[in-house]
Amino acid sequence: MKTLYSVDKASMLDINEIIRLRVALLKEVHEIQSEEEENKIVNATKSYLETEISNNNFVSYIAKSNEEVVSVSGVSFFKRPPYLENLQGIEAYILNMYTLPNHRNQGLARQLLEKCIKECKKRNVKRIWLHASKDGEALYRSMGFEFKGSEMELFL
Template sequence: MMNFEFNIRKATVQDIEEIIRLRLELFKELGEVQSEQEEACVTTATRKYLEEALSNNEFISFLALSNDKVISVSGMVLFKRPPYLDNLKGLEAYIMNMYTVPQYRGQGLARKLLENCIEECKKIGVKRIWLHASDDGIPLYKKLGFSFKDNEMELFI
């Protein structure tokens, strides 16, 4: 196991290119982007989305950095739906874009980023956090209290 120092911080619009870089690595790993043309389309659309969504806090991301290089990323889309009994404010967060560069995996980075997402949700009044987990992510999400509902996992806070 390698030993390295890292710090975590909330992403800003200045981090868009790094968020896109890791998002593309994730898509390539999942086989969702298979050509340079697809990569260019996703890059352009994601940049446009993030410029707006990061500015108005519809999308919140935390980054793990080592030697000023982004090595892990989390993403969270905030939205408001009509209130219901378990969530009278209707504020929800969808976790996505969790990705750690392969050589840094197994060091607890995803957990730290997810904990930051959950804390941010508590701070801003989100009641329900949900996600679609990869097989690799399921153990982590379970450890942090997420449970299965249909094909999703959720956490009420």
Template sequence: METSTREYLQKALSKNEFISYIAESNGEAISISGMVLFQRPPYLENLHGVEAYILNMYTIPEFRGKGLAKRMLKKCIDESRNSGVKRIWLHASKDGKHLYKKMGFTTKDSEMELFL
């Protein structure tokens, strides 16, 4: 798994198909996010088919409640807008749903989504 992930990230990062943000404190990662950009066939709400999937949003428990996840999510949304993304989607944890709703995501089946 580690080798496959490393190979994927090397390729995807070089093509700007995977974007990650990391917040650090004293040289240690305390909050992270990842986002995959991809092209799918067009549909009515997204005629260009460009989408983003947010994953691996995590903040170390002792740093929660300081706005780090919100800043990470905002960076993902801003990058999506700059990249022509029309739909961002994710699978939210119970703890994350409140933040995503505050940022405009809506629930659809087991996913949450935001159209830009």
């Protein structure tokens, strides 16, 4: 039987689940090496999310299976000085794209990324950028992102 997933915009009530998957991601890519580092990340991320979700500078989409968050995305919005390709200076950084291993290859990351891009279009973002893991590169390329140095970008 195929697993059913729901995909929704995260709320303040989902902060602990966003953090749980962020920690899993950071452990998987070996950026958290100890319990002390994990505690620092958890506390700093909680403070960041409480502020930035409430002031609408950070948006996350989550996928759930049986009420468990199994996949997460994040997009941080900011404004920088204008440049020729982006005269409004509105940009977004995609981060925190992560799916629990036993829920991968179900199209969840694509669905979450599509929602992030739609949110960016709604906000008149001109440039979206991210740092891709090796596992994520194919998805981002298929969605139009191109490498520029060590990052990938998509102009809308």
